[in-house]
Amino acid sequence: MTPQRPEIDPVTGQPAAIVYQGVHKAFGRHRVLNGLDLIIPRGRITVIIGRSGTGKSVTIKLLMGLLRPDQGHIWVGDDELTTMHDRALRTIRLRFGVVFQNAALFDSMNVFENVAFPIREHSKLKEPAVRAKVRELLASVGLHDVEDKMPGDLSGGMRKRVGLARALVGDPEFLLYDEPTTGLDPILTAAMDELIAETDGHHPNLTSVVISHDMRAVLSIAHKIVMLNEGVVAHEGTPDYFQHSQDPLIRQFLAGSLDGPMKV
Ligand SMILES: Nc1ncnc2c1ncn2[C@@H]1O[C@H](COP(=O)(O)OP(=O)(O)OP(=O)(O)O)[C@@H](O)[C@H]1O
Numbered sequence: 001m002t003p004q005r006p007e008i009d010p011v012t013g014q015p016a017a018i019v020y021q022g023v024h025k026a027f028g029r030h031r032v033l034n035g036l037d038l039i040i041p042r043g044r045i046t047v048i049i050g051r052s053g054t055g056k057s058v059t060i061k062l063l064m065g066l067l068r069p070d071q072g073h074i075w076v077g078d079d080e081l082t083t084m085h086d087r088a089l090r091t092i093r094l095r096f097g098v099v100f101q102n103a104a105l106f107d108s109m110n111v112f113e114n115v116a117f118p119i120r121e122h123s124k125l126k127e128p129a130v131r132a133k134v135r136e137l138l139a140s141v142g143l144h145d146v147e148d149k150m151p152g153d154l155s156g157g158m159r160k161r162v163g164l165a166r167a168l169v170g171d172p173e174f175l176l177y178d179e180p181t182t183g184l185d186p187i188l189t190a191a192m193d194e195l196i197a198e199t200d201g202h203h204p205n206l207t208s209v210v211i212s213h214d215m216r217a218v219l220s221i222a223h224k225i226v227m228l229n230e231g232v233v234a235h236e237g238t239p240d241y242f243q244h245s246q247d248p249l250i251r252q253f254l255a256g257s258l259d260g261p262m263k264v
């Protein structure tokens, strides 16, 4: 039986860019995803929330073929990943930029080298063009005159910006942020949220997926919010829907409360 891929995201009305259908993933006897159905709309920011250990990072690792599902289907555009060989998956991976939780910079390389590294991998640009590209990418995330600095000498917020500049190399179709504001103070968190929204604004076709614990981000930058719980989508909707929902799980999550259906 040929599976049917949904065409439209019901929450935003946008075309479906990424679709998970009935996805299961377990590690040994530990079941993490239990039939996940999820649509990521094209050209929009989707924020995935949920408790620690609910499978948020696993969900995005499945996208790049870093993990394989046990069951179900995953489409990136029109490409179905679950039947793909490793070589085809590597091509899919080139369509993604990823901003990792800890920025994942090479600590022994300066900022210039950190951003130039993937540019050299992606293209055959000559050195002056590489230099110009690095400068352009750093400027696009609000960084100037930092090329010679080592990652260890940068503030947490600046490291994350360098991580974002690096993720933008190759003009990805999809940008994945795994907890981009973890470890930042509230002001830097707000600045990073703004940068995510700005980056989205500068690249109209970019599809962004943000994993976040930060409720401000969820409500201010998301076009669509997805709440994972026990391996499935517990709730999905616009920020407005979440803000006005009386559902106890949503209320508890937004309030950061210990009392409610989610137990610590
Ligand atoms: N490679 C792996 N091998 C074994 N177990 C794993 C592996 N990757 C993830 N898990 C387990 O799967 C569950 C979900 O992990 P995941 O990293 O997706 O959680 P998360 O929702 O991103 O949590 P957090 O908010 O803490 O980052 C966890 O219990 C984790 O221990």
Ligand SMILES: [Mg+2]
Pocket (backbone or CB within 6 Å): 056, 057, 058, 178
């Ligand atoms: Mg995680």
